[in-house]
Amino acid sequence: MGDLVNIFIKSAFIENLALAYFLGMCSYLAVSKTVKTAFGLGLAVIFVLGITMPINWVINTWLLGENGVFQTDLTFLRFILFIAVIASMVQLVEMVVEKYSPSLYNSLGIFLPLITVNCAILGGSLFMVSKEYNFSEAVAFGLGGGFGWFLAIIAIAAIREKIKYSAVPPAMRGLGMAFLLTGMMGMAFMGLMGIDPASFK
């Protein structure tokens, strides 16, 4: 159990998908203008990462691996299967949410399809493969990564809401400032790299 908590903390803070690897930057920069929308997108990312990570783990190990169903190395199909799983999961989540929670659907609505092309999701799955996690570790990594991304987008949205009232040079307004802020937040998060996750046991 302690190992899983380590992986969660590590993937949420020390190896934050948004601020340490800069994954999912497109939607991160595009949807962080207000805290409300950022909150919705962040929740959706946690959700989709938490679901797709175990499914992709199962596919990678049992279908594509050498000890899987086909007894051959099919890893060259990894990209196609991973992205198909992500796209269909997002579609499925969208339908379920629409049926059972229309209010959540209305607030998430536009962001759900965006998540398909959020590199944090595919990147998370590819990192999981390259780090050779087992099943429960993959789940912890998915949830932790999603939580870290959620925190990052909320933080920058809050800063951007405030900075609207500052006197920024016209050419730097909006996008330029968002880049600068993200860079500084990335530097701040690098301070967490010194943490030894083993001490949380």
Next chain:
Amino acid sequence: MADVAVVEKKEAIKFGKKERKLLTDPLDDNNPITVQVLGICSALAVTTGLKNATVMAVAVVFVCVFANTITSALRKSIPKQVRMIVQLVIIATLVTVVELTLKAYAFESYKQLSVFIGLIITNCIVMGRLEAFAMANRPYESSLDGLGNGIGYGIILLIVAFFREFFGKGEIFGAKIIGATPDYMINTAESAWLGWYQYNNLMVLFPSAMFVIAVLIWAHRAWNPKLVDVS
């Protein structure tokens, strides 16, 4: 629909003003990174050196051109509801080709780029151009649009990589330009005229890519005021 098809047949394949605009627009007014804000993730991660950035830029140009052409050729037979998945499968296939090619012929770059080759699939430039252009235009124009956007992306990638590699490691394409070398003999010769330079290690780390792009956006918008964000 029938009228459109007839008009399309009449238009010959040529390279006029409109076609040139397709190529040059993404370099300036409609740059994928500094204006459309697409494909940032890989731009940040692979720009620590010019070599990796070049490999990445070439890979993205390849995927962009072919994904645009193929999707455009198939655009009339792709059902609207499943178009995302069809597009993703086309892109994923092309990216797999790139990955296997790199693995076979440039293993060094393949190892350094690791997951970021796979992330070309979710590079929003490719997907964005498929949605915005290839689904509504002929294969010829679409391939030009793909080429233009791929190059527009690649140029920014190379500029960022140049600054990061030059100031971070004192090198260009791996060749030492400024800064002290560990080699005693070279430092004592006249070639050590820039040996005082102390490497800025921040430039090698991720956040510096953000700063470099922020400054690029600033310069681009100051030079081209119609891009300024009015909101």
